[in-house]
Amino acid sequence: MKEELRELWRYRELLFTIVERDLRIRYKNSALGFLWSLIIPIVTTGVLTFVYGYLANNGVSNFSAYVMAAYLPYLFFQQSILDSAQSVLSQVPLIKKIYFPRELLPLGIIIANFIHLLLGWLVFFAFLGFIYIRNPQVNPFQFSTIQLPLLMLISLFLSTGLGLIVSALNTFYEDVKYLTGVAMYLLFFLSPITYTSETVAYSAINQRTNGVLFSLYHLNPIAALSTGYRQALLAPVSITIGNTTHPPIGMKPMYLYIAAAVSVVVLIGGYALFNRMKWRFVERP
Amino acid sequence: MTEATTNRTPTISVRNLRKKFRVSNAAIGGLKTLLLWWKKRSVREFEVLKGLDFDCYPGECVSVIGRNGAGKSTLLAILARVYRQTSGEVKVNGRIAPLLELGAGFHPDLTGMENIIFNGVVLGLSRKQIRERIPQIIEFSELGDSINSPVRSYSSGMLARLGFAVAIHVDADILLVDEVLSVGDYAFEQKCYDRVDRFRKEGGTILMVSHNLQAVERFSDRCVWLKDGQMVMSGLPDEVLAAYLSDQASAQAEETSKPD
Incomplete structure (x- = not known):
């Protein structure tokens, strides 16, 4: 693996070029071009604010910010992995003609998506600023926001590891693409994105199992990360189920440590798997 | 020998x-x-x-x-x-420059110019080096102003010329x-x-x-x-x-x- 990393470093310039190419192609034939990367999170924030403010108000003020805090990193994760699945397969004609470390293909796509995540956070903080201007009594900005880079690093590791695995496997077994599509779809509902982890904690089934369900639920790194992002970026909220209002509960940092450990293992394992398979990509039947 | x-x-x-x-x-x-x-x-x-x-x-x-x-x-x-x-x-x-199939690494939606940069980097140049060589490459390929059009609009002869021009200018x-x-x-x-x-x-x-x-x-x-x-x-x-x-x-x- 050491040798492969050295090779990767030698080709870093190509990695930047692949990222640049990916960003260029994405909006090549559209009139608004790169602006779409900003428009999509802006429109999403607008629609969510309308939906959670008027249509499905659950009593939490500015709930749309809570959804965005978890949804933006989820979107990065989902998009990175779905794009990775096709990254090598769609470039088989190219890699049959010329050598470069094959991992640059999924890595370039993941980095391009990471840049979109950064733009998403830009919109997110602008939205928090907007909330603050409308109601200057409450400062929505949290000091714990400094944890954001660390959380993003965990997300990046996890996405890269899974992206490498999915891109390698999908080159030989195209069912993998559909399987990951389904998995991503289900993961969205199984993670606290459109609801909070407090809702899970105070659910009847969790109370009956003495909190075992809550623990199991947060062993899913995406669930732990979603809650992690939310806790870092926003003030804790009390939630109301039925007629009782429950105080906020913090997620134990242990779950984030587990998510971090899982991400590192997935990254190393994924890279090892990719390296074992990468020479056979061009010999694909 | x-x-x-x-x-x-x-x-x-x-x-x-x-x-x-x-x-x-x-x-x-x-x-x-x-x-x-x-x-x-x-x-x-x-x-x-x-x-x-x-x-x-x-x-x-x-x-x-x-x-x-x-x-x-x-x-x-x-x-x-x-x-x-x-x-x-x-x-x-x-350093090897393979001409296994001319223009194989070109992306149809990018312009000739963007493809020169991409291909040059794939062949092992830095982006700075490739930018310095762009005028020579364009001249050799005889593409003129077409260099700023997407490659999908190129004829096969134009593609081949561009591919060869890039490969020969990378100092392999x-x-x-x-x-x-x-x-x-x-x-x-x-x-x-x-x-x-x-x-x-x-x-x-x-x-x-x-x-x-x-x-x-x-x-x-x-x-x-x-x-x-x-x-x-x-x-x-x-x-x-x-x-x-x-x-x-x-x-x-x-x-x-x-x-x-």
């Missing part, structure tokens, strides 16, 4: 090179293949290269000839590091050429050959595969004849070509004299 070349270190050195391909009877990947991995499938293995040994030296143009399926293209692909050999040793001294030490020098019209072809000659005089190594025996005779210093993955003969082009042609002729005679 001349006296002068023996003292120099080879740019390409191949020892006992073997390449096996496995062909399984299962359809292209599918979860079925994965799930039934323990089930024995009839996997056919065939050896394309059966132990090759040869060296190429700076300033030399070596051409590889042989019938279809002799392993010529596989050899070039292994040198270009597209395939990994099954066994044996490949030592390459210097070794050119791997697979049947691609006959690009564009006659004038451009001559320009390519002149440029290749200059490349060679400057100490570059060329390894080419061609069925165009006239080109082989005209350009190469040495000729390697491959048959069924093995080297039959290596030496001066006219000698090897004569042997190759007579072998072909006798094979053909045998074919025709076979009773139905």
Whole structure:
């Protein structure tokens, strides 16, 4: 693996070029071009604010910010992995003609998506600023926001590891693409994105199992990360189920440590798997 | 091999090179293949290269000839590091620019200019270096203002010209050429050959595969004849070509004299 990393470093310039190419192609034939990367999170924030403010108000003020805090990193994760699945397969004609470390293909796509995540956070903080201007009594900005880079690093590791695995496997077994599509779809509902982890904690089934369900639920790194992002970026909220209002509960940092450990293992394992398979990509039947 | 070349270190050195391909009877990947991995499938293995040994030296143009399926293209692909050999040793001294298929790495939606940058970086230049060479590349390719149009609007001749122009301007030490020098019209072809000659005089190594025996005779210093993955003969082009042609002729005679 050491040798492969050295090779990767030698080709870093190509990695930047692949990222640049990916960003260029994405909006090549559209009139608004790169602006779409900003428009999509802006429109999403607008629609969510309308939906959670008027249509499905659950009593939490500015709930749309809570959804965005978890949804933006989820979107990065989902998009990175779905794009990775096709990254090598769609470039088989190219890699049959010329050598470069094959991992640059999924890595370039993941980095391009990471840049979109950064733009998403830009919109997110602008939205928090907007909330603050409308109601200057409450400062929505949290000091714990400094944890954001660390959380993003965990997300990046996890996405890269899974992206490498999915891109390698999908080159030989195209069912993998559909399987990951389904998995991503289900993961969205199984993670606290459109609801909070407090809702899970105070659910009847969790109370009956003495909190075992809550623990199991947060062993899913995406669930732990979603809650992690939310806790870092926003003030804790009390939630109301039925007629009782429950105080906020913090997620134990242990779950984030587990998510971090899982991400590192997935990254190393994924890279090892990719390296074992990468020479056979061009010999694909 | 001349006296002068023996003292120099080879740019390409191949020892006992073997390449096996496995062909399984299962359809292209599918979860079925994965799930039934323990089930024995009839996997056919065939050896394309059966132990090759040869060296190429700076300033030399070596051409590889042989019938279809002799392993010529596989050899070039292994040198270009597209395939990994099954066994044996490949030592390459210097940077390789493979011309396995001109314009293969071009993305249709990007302009010629953007593709030059991408291709140049793939071939091992830094972006700064490639930017410095862009004027020369555009001039050589004779594309003019089309350089700022998307590559999908190019004709095949334009694509080939751009591909060749990029590959020749990346300061490679070794050119791997697979049947691609006959690009564009006659004038451009001559320009390519002149440029290749200059490349060679400057100490570059060329390894080419061609069925165009006239080109082989005209350009190469040495000729390697491959048959069924093995080297039959290596030496001066006219000698090897004569042997190759007579072998072909006798094979053909045998074919025709076979009773139905």
